[in-house]
Amino acid sequence: MFNEINTPIRTIMTPGPVEAHPNVLRVMSTPILGQFDPAFLAIMDEVKEMIKIPFGTKNEQAFAIDGTSRSGLEAALIGLIEPGDKVLIPAYGRFAYLLGEICERAKAQVTYLEKAWDSVFEQDAIIAEIKRVNPKIVALVHGETANGQMQPLEKIGKFCQANDVFFVVDTVATYGGAPVKVDEWGIDIAIAGTQKCVSVPSGLSLITYNERVEKVLTARYQKELGLSKDFRNERHISSNYLDLSQLQRYWNKERINHHTESTSMIYALHEGLRMMIQEGIENGYERHSQNDRAIQAGIEAMGLFIFGDRTTKMPTVTPILIPEGVDGDAVRNTLLHDFGVEIASSFGPLQGKVWRIGNMGFSSRKENVLHVLAAFEAALLFHGAAIHRGEAVLAALNEYNK
Ligand SMILES: *Cc1c(COP(=O)(O)O)cnc(C)c1O
Numbered sequence: 001m002f003n004e005i006n007t008p009i010r011t012i013m014t015p016g017p018v019e020a021h022p023n024v025l026r027v028m029s030t031p032i033l034g035q036f037d038p039a040f041l042a043i044m045d046e047v048k049e050m051i052k053i054p055f056g057t058k059n060e061q062a063f064a065i066d067g068t069s070r071s072g073l074e075a076a077l078i079g080l081i082e083p084g085d086k087v088l089i090p091a092y093g094r095f096a097y098l099l100g101e102i103c104e105r106a107k108a109q110v111t112y113l114e115k116a117w118d119s120v121f122e123q124d125a126i127i128a129e130i131k132r133v134n135p136k137i138v139a140l141v142h143g144e145t146a147n148g149q150m151q152p153l154e155k156i157g158k159f160c161q162a163n164d165v166f167f168v169v170d171t172v173a174t175y176g177g178a179p180v181k182v183d184e185w186g187i188d189i190a191i192a193g194t195q196k197c198v199s200v201p202s203g204l205s206l207i208t209y210n211e212r213v214e215k216v217l218t219a220r221y222q223k224e225l226g227l228s229k230d231f232r233n234e235r236h237i238s239s240n241y242l243d244l245s246q247l248q249r250y251w252n253k254e255r256i257n258h259h260t261e262s263t264s265m266i267y268a269l270h271e272g273l274r275m276m277i278q279e280g281i282e283n284g285y286e287r288h289s290q291n292d293r294a295i296q297a298g299i300e301a302m303g304l305f306i307f308g309d310r311t312t313k314m315p316t317v318t319p320i321l322i323p324e325g326v327d328g329d330a331v332r333n334t335l336l337h338d339f340g341v342e343i344a345s346s347f348g349p350l351q352g353k354v355w356r357i358g359n360m361g362f363s364s365r366k367e368n369v370l371h372v373l374a375a376f377e378a379a380l381l382f383h384g385a386a387i388h389r390g391e392a393v394l395a396a397l398n399e400y401n402k
Pocket residue numbers: 015016068069070071095141143144145170171172173193195202
């Protein structure tokens with residue numbers, strides 16, 4: 001016999017997944033519709049329009065891909081890359097290397113511009129490297145979740161536009177939590193996900209791209225064999241499932257028969273986006289910023305140090321240096337098992353060196369911030385950390401009452 005699942009209630013303050021909005025969980029139990037039911041097509045059309053708003057774009061193309069955020073990253077890159085194409089990846093954290101990995105598997109010629117993970121690039125340094133390498137594509141992460149750094153993009157985007165270079169940007173950790181301006185910054189393809197600031201479970205990726213990209217995709221379109229035997233294309237995209245040239249024709253008027261859409265996830269996305277728009281996108285940014293200031297005030301009041309360049313810190317992630325002699329995982333275990341609070345560790349060179357507190361979507365709430373700070377202080381004291389007692393929550397409350 002197997003028992004019914006009985007999950008513990010958690011306060012999730014990681015950089016994803018975050019707590020789904022209760023409205024979102026409710027709409028997910030809406031009855032199933034067929035993926036070509038006119039009632040469902042109307043929902044898809046609204047989702048397309050709503051996706052564009054936090055992206056700051058008037059692009060015609062904006063839709064969701066079934067799969068987590070990395071499905072969108074992979075679809076974007078393999079849609080553009082043909083074997084031997086040159087791609088430049090400026091890397092200041094973990095997720096840049098994911099972009100590189102995808103490009104390498106697509107047989108691109110990848111050049112990395114690397115630096116330490118504690119700050120972002122000067123935009124001019126990236127532009128100089130574009131001039132040197134002369135790539136077809138520059139792929140960059142906007143908000144690097146591994147270290148909490150956020151890369152300014154607008155000069156790079158303008159340079160790419162003026163020089164016929166494709167600019168692909170991972171905005172997974174910033175979409176909805178910090179301004180993303182696809183059109184103004186000259187981004188050709190931007191990718192986001194659902195389980196971060198959209199407050200929806202993991203399982204969809206959001207994508208938008210402009211006409212420049214559409215032209216490439218149109219030139220590579222190949223109809224599936226079972227639908228037509230005489231629509232072959234030598235330049236076809238290597239994946240069927242993540243083929244943007246087909247996905248676009250599923251989300252637009254042609255409505256080609258591709259995959260069976262996860263209608264329940266689209267309901268969830270519709271509600272997540274609707275809640276963001278109802279709050280006001282700018283108000284959402286302000287909420288994330290205010291909660292971020294409160295988290296930082298609380299952490300510093302304990303005498304802990306925030307990792308990395310503070311001038312380019314993301315509002316959605318706070319990396320905290322683990323003090324000498326403190327077992328980072330033991331503190332996280334106490335938080336999870338005794339307080340029901342989840343925070344994150346980090347990756348690569350930051351593994352074991354920093355904790356990360358996420359501040360995203362429905363999890364970005366005052367009561368969560370105060371709860372995580374109170375629990376964190378107690379867990380640190382319990383594990384023998386020499387911190388200032390009784391200051392963290394007070395500092396955060398003072399920040400809220402400024
Ligand atoms: C979370 C994250 C991803 C990966 O998202 P998945 O949904 O797990 O595929 C990619 N890039 C960044 C910057 C992220 O924060």
